[in-house]
Each structure stands twice: as C-alpha cells, then as structure tokens.
Amino acid sequence: MRALARKGKSAMVRLYRGYNRRKKRDAPPPSIRRVRILLLHANGMGGTIRTVFNLASYLAEEHDVEIVSVLKEADAPFFPIDPRVKFRFLDDRIDPGLDPVRALLSKLPSRLIPKEESAYHRFNLWTDLKLARFIRSLDTGVLMATRPGLNLALAQLAKPGVITIGQEHVALRTQAEPIQELIKWRYRRLDALVTLTKADLADYRETLPKQPRKLVRIPNAVPPMSGEVSKLDAKVAVAVGRMTRIKGFHRLITAWETVAAAHPDWKLRIFGAGPQEENLAKQIVEAGLEDKVELPGPTTDVGAELEKSSIYVLSSRHEGFPMTILEAMAKGLAIVSFNSPHGPKEMIKNGVDGLLVKPRTNANLAAAVMRVIEDEQLRRDLAARALETAHKYDPDVVGKKWDALLEELLARRDGSWAAARQSKEPAEAPSAREQPSAQEQSPAQEQPAAQEQSPAQR
Structure with a gap:
C-alpha cells in the first residue's frame, strides 16, 4: 500500500x-x-x-x-x-x-x-x-x-x-x-x-x-509622522507595541518600580492593545504604580505621542526590525533597548545613538533608564545622534533599494540580466x-x- x-x-x-x-x-x-x-x-x-x-x-x-x-x-x-x-x-x-x-x-x-x-x-x-x-x-x-x-x-x-x-x-x-x-x-x-x-x-x-x-x-x-522633533523636556518615557508576552511589557513594568522609586516625577506610557492588556493593568495595580504607569490604548498618531516624550524603551524578548525604534529615532528620543542581534543591535550603536541592555534583565533595564533620566547631557547626545541615524532609513533611500530589486528581477526573467x-x-x-x-x-x-x-x- x-x-x-x-x-x-x-x-x-x-x-x-x-x-x-x-x-x-x-x-x-x-x-x-x-x-x-x-x-x-x-x-x-x-x-x-x-x-x-x-x-x-x-x-x-x-x-x-x-x-x-x-x-x-x-x-x-x-x-x-x-x-x-x-x-x-x-x-x-x-x-x-x-x-x-x-x-x-x-x-x-x-x-x-x-x-x-x-x-x-x-x-x-x-x-x-x-x-x-x-x-x-x-x-x-x-x-x-x-x-x-x-x-x-x-x-x-x-x-x-x-x-x-x-x-x-x-x-x-x-x-x-x-x-x-x-x-x-x-x-x-x-x-x-x-x-x-x-x-x-x-x-x-x-x-x-x-x-x-x-x-x-x-x-x-521611517514612516511619515505628524508633529515635530521632541524637545526632550517632558518627564515621560514611552513604549509602543501589541500587548503580547513577546513584547516584554511585564518586564518593563517591573523595571519601572525601581525607576519610580528613584524618580517619582517621571511617568511611563505604554501604547497598544492585545491579549496581555488585562494582565498588565492588574500588574500595575498590584505594584502600586497607578499614577506612574499608564496604558492609554492604541494610537493612530504615534508621532504626536513620541513628540511629547523624552525616552523610548523597547523591552521585547526578540524583534525582527522594530519600527518603533526607527520612529523614536526620527523624533529625536533617547532610546533604551534590550539587545537583540536581529534588530536593535544593528539599529543602535551602544552609547552613541542609544543604550543596549542585556536581554531579560529587569534590573539592568531600570539602571539604563535611570542613567538617561539623571544625565541630561547624555539624553540629549543620544537623541541627537539617533536623529542622524534615522536619516539612513528615509523612505526615498530605502525605496530606491526596492526599485533596484524589482528592475533586477525583471531583467533576470527577460534575459537581459544574463546578457549584461x-x-x-x-x-x-x-x-x-x-x-x-x-x-x-x-x-x-x-x-x-x-x-x-x-x-x-x-
């Protein structure tokens, strides 16, 4: 059979x-x-x-x-x-x-x-x-x-x-x-x-x-966004993403307990929605962070929210190529991110246009955020260089790569590529x-x- x-x-x-x-x-x-x-x-x-x-x-x-x-x-x-x-x-x-x-x-x-x-x-x-x-x-x-x-x-x-x-x-x-x-x-x-x-x-x-x-x-x-570059004077850190375990927002909230104890005048806003939203809201209450951590829900105007912030934090377990980092760079924010070889590590030069932290280490994440909060000159230097890095990802720069790829694929099909x-x-x-x-x-x-x-x- x-x-x-x-x-x-x-x-x-x-x-x-x-x-x-x-x-x-x-x-x-x-x-x-x-x-x-x-x-x-x-x-x-x-x-x-x-x-x-x-x-x-x-x-x-x-x-x-x-x-x-x-x-x-x-x-x-x-x-x-x-x-x-x-x-x-x-x-x-x-x-x-x-x-x-x-x-x-x-x-x-x-x-x-x-x-x-x-x-x-x-x-x-x-x-x-x-x-x-x-x-x-x-x-x-x-x-x-x-x-x-x-x-x-x-x-x-x-x-x-x-x-x-x-x-x-x-x-x-x-x-x-x-x-x-x-x-x-x-x-x-x-x-x-x-x-x-x-x-x-x-x-x-x-x-x-x-x-x-x-x-x-x-x-x-970098997608088009509304608003201007951040003035870096708001005592606000922001994170954006779908609320799933892989995004690590539970780790970020745990890290923020340490940040809030040292800097009670700073707030964390996590924009997004997803299956973990209820658990995250419960975690915030249990940690006593109701007035320190906000979950405003999803936003269609990411640019406006980034403009009103000074620090962007990425807490994902792993990422492919996080758009939110590019958006934060284009808005001139200081970035703190867990390290990952398939995304943040390629996008961020540690200590130059952002800070990279050992993955899944809540204490290290909290320490890096507090370092950026406490050192205003570092915060402004990271943000300025992040803005320069973002220019490498302008739509016209990346778009030309797609133009070249499509032209090459067509040439390979019609025989002109081999002839050339x-x-x-x-x-x-x-x-x-x-x-x-x-x-x-x-x-x-x-x-x-x-x-x-x-x-x-x-």
Whole structure:
C-alpha cells in the first residue's frame, strides 16, 4: 500500500510540474507594472502592517499596487493609507454571508498553512481555498508575501509567469523547526527573499541549501509622522507595541518600580492593545504604580505621542526590525533597548545613538533608564545622534533599494540580466568564485531536489 501511495504522489508531482510548464509556455511576458502584497489582516494593528502600507505608498508612484488581505476583521484600516493603493479581502469575517460551503469549510482546520505558524489558528480550509484561488489566478506581475505561512504558500502555488518575493519580518532562528525545514526547500522557488537585518541575511545564506535567485537585505523605512522633533523636556518615557508576552511589557513594568522609586516625577506610557492588556493593568495595580504607569490604548498618531516624550524603551524578548525604534529615532528620543542581534543591535550603536541592555534583565533595564533620566547631557547626545541615524532609513533611500530589486528581477526573467553580466565579464574564463550559482541559473537548468514532495505535502 505504501509503495502504491508513493507512486500516486509521484504521479501528482509530475502532473503538477507538467501543468506549470504548460502555463509557463503560455504566460504573458514578465512585468513589474502590477505589484500585489499579501498580508494576513490589513485592517489590523502591527509593525508589519504599517511597514507594508509605507512600502505600498512608495511603490504606487510608479506601479499599480494592491494590498491583498487574507482576512477582513475590521471595517477600515487602523493606519492611514495612500488612496492610490487598492485593497482586496479574501475572507470577510465581518459580513460572512450565508454560503453553506463557506460555513462548512470555515470549521475545518487549514491544510495549506503549517500548524507551527504563529498565525495558524487564524486560517481554515475556507481561507486555504480563497488564498489558493487568488494565487493561482495570477499569470504575471509581482506577488509579495509578508510572513512565513504566506511565503510558503506563494512558493508552492504561484504560476511560473509571476515574479515572487518573500519578505521576512521575523528572524529565521526564532521559527519552529518544522517551519525552518519547509523554508529550506520551498524558499528556493522564490525569485527573491528579502530580510530586514544583516544577521538574518547571514542566517538564510548559511541555512538554505539552495537559495532564491536573489537574497537581499532591505530594511524598513521611517514612516511619515505628524508633529515635530521632541524637545526632550517632558518627564515621560514611552513604549509602543501589541500587548503580547513577546513584547516584554511585564518586564518593563517591573523595571519601572525601581525607576519610580528613584524618580517619582517621571511617568511611563505604554501604547497598544492585545491579549496581555488585562494582565498588565492588574500588574500595575498590584505594584502600586497607578499614577506612574499608564496604558492609554492604541494610537493612530504615534508621532504626536513620541513628540511629547523624552525616552523610548523597547523591552521585547526578540524583534525582527522594530519600527518603533526607527520612529523614536526620527523624533529625536533617547532610546533604551534590550539587545537583540536581529534588530536593535544593528539599529543602535551602544552609547552613541542609544543604550543596549542585556536581554531579560529587569534590573539592568531600570539602571539604563535611570542613567538617561539623571544625565541630561547624555539624553540629549543620544537623541541627537539617533536623529542622524534615522536619516539612513528615509523612505526615498530605502525605496530606491526596492526599485533596484524589482528592475533586477525583471531583467533576470527577460534575459537581459544574463546578457549584461556576460558583457562585463573578461575574455578569459571566469574563476570558480565568479561562476553563476545554482540559484542564478534559468528555471530550465534547475534540477528538482531529491526531497521534492507532492503539492499536498509541500
């Protein structure tokens, strides 16, 4: 029976590959005019959503851009969006209608998204169907995904005529082992994989046996914000983020007990919402910090709140590339952050444009905050240099990297990239170091890996 099952799976693989080869022959010419970006829930809150909106706005200058949200769980976007950017929702959970097929499939677990994906519980068989239909409906253009589950689905299902880009907002090393195993073999099918940090880029280069045709680091850009640069005269420290355990706000509140005892005239404001909000509010009461720590809820105007603060504190256990640090830098705040190789460590030069603290050490976090409070000159020096650092992440600077990537991916598809490289090569044969890598060969040259599985298993 097992041998028969293996033969059946092998036949499915051959049929699937043959279908894709036929689609490739009939596909329209490659194009980057239309760019579609897959998000989990575009109307929600979070750093990934905000950075995607920011990128979409930049690309809309030259491209037809559409944000495709798997879920619709709110009537309107939480963050402002460029009117030139189109929206599409695959699963409207506000007004689901009376479709009996949908009602049935929505009760069944997802088979497309790996169980180890952190957002697995948000998917079901209905979202699988809608997502697969959307991906398979595209013959050309650019399709970008923004989280592991969506990247894996994109790599598995996209037709050959579509230029595919996976964007990672979470470090590879923090992914569950089964996710990392799928990444090893599926991500090679992407045209490009974009990481936010140099550390994550190095991890992917080391981990992937066969890499995508383009593996590159492009950081997030500073989003537009209202207001002016902070005057640093407010006795306020601020933190922003979704209220989950990974953000470490419980550690920040514990650290603030020490800060408040030494500096009772300073306040901490934590903006955001999430499953830990009630626990954090209870912790504040139990610590007697009701008039020292505030939970104002989420804000749509981060710039205004940062302008009214002097210190930004990041207490996350780990981060990919925290937008809140960039925003705080752009507003000229002094920054204190737990250290992490995949984000804060690359963004902050310790003692120059911020202070880095050993992760998960509440006492050290409190000591660093008090150091910035007590040394006004240090606070102003850190803030001034942070403002200089933020200029490296201006939207135009980062946007040009995306322009270059899209142009290169198009050139790789239409053959002009290989021709340009050959024209630059010396007459003598290239050295082994200069030989094109496996991921730079044409799709026809690539050989399927021994680990290749059927579409249902991949």
